[in-house]
Amino acid sequence: MLQHSVVHRLPQSYRWGTGSAKLSVEPLPLVLNGVADDDDLIGLSLLSHQGEQAWDIMQMIKEALADIKLECAVVEWDGQPCLFVTRHDESATTCRLKNFGVGIAETWRNHSVL
Numbered sequence: 001m002l003q004h005s006v007v008h009r010l011p012q013s014y015r016w017g018t019g020s021a022k023l024s025v026e027p028l029p030l031v032l033n034g035v036a037d038d039d040d041l042i043g044l045s046l047l048s049h050q051g052e053q054a055w056d057i058m059q060m061i062k063e064a065l066a067d068i069k070l071e072c073a074v075v076e077w078d079g080q081p082c083l084f085v086t087r088h089d090e091s092a093t094t095c096r097l098k099n100f101g102v103g104i105a106e107t108w109r110n111h112s113v114l
Contacts (some may be wrong), residue, residue, distance in 0.1 A: 002064070003101030005057050010043035010077070014084060022073040025084055041084045045076060046106055055081045064097070064100055065093060 017024030028040060044061075046054045058074040058081040065072050065085070070092055072085040085093050094104055 001061055002015045002057065002097075004048065005046060005061075006048040006103035006105055007044045007061075007083075007097065008047055008105035010045055010082065011088065012043075013087070014043055015039070016041070022084075023075065025075050025077065040087045042090050044085075044101040045077070045080055048103075050080075055091055060081055061100075067084055068092070068096055070096070089102070 009071040012017055014025040015028055016022055017026050019029055022071060025041060025043070046057060049057050055074070062074050065083075070085060070089050072083055072089075072093070074081050074083055076082070
């Protein structure tokens with residue numbers, strides 16, 4: 001089921017919500033110098049599945065990451081299940097997901113040549 005899944009990175013950085021043990025997240029304000037803390041979180045959302053199936057897929061992804069000792073949590077964000085990992089684990093996360101056949105959607109930028 002994972003090999004038919006596609007995720008994309010949410011556009012902001014996040015942190016764990018106050019007073020919760022990885023039960024909620026909140027967006028971080030924009031960083032002025034463009035440098036973020038290693039404790040900042042990145043979020044991944046599914047493009048390929050919706051509803052209950054999306055929650056099931058995200059739990060499978062979480063388990064795949066737990067197999068390699070990556071801490072993460074599945075939290076509802078904007079009505080959808082999203083996976084949150086620390087910024088310094090982003091590369092390992094995407095590598096692991098690609099090894100399972102999960103597609104990673106990238107922002108496509110059109111760079112015009114003058």
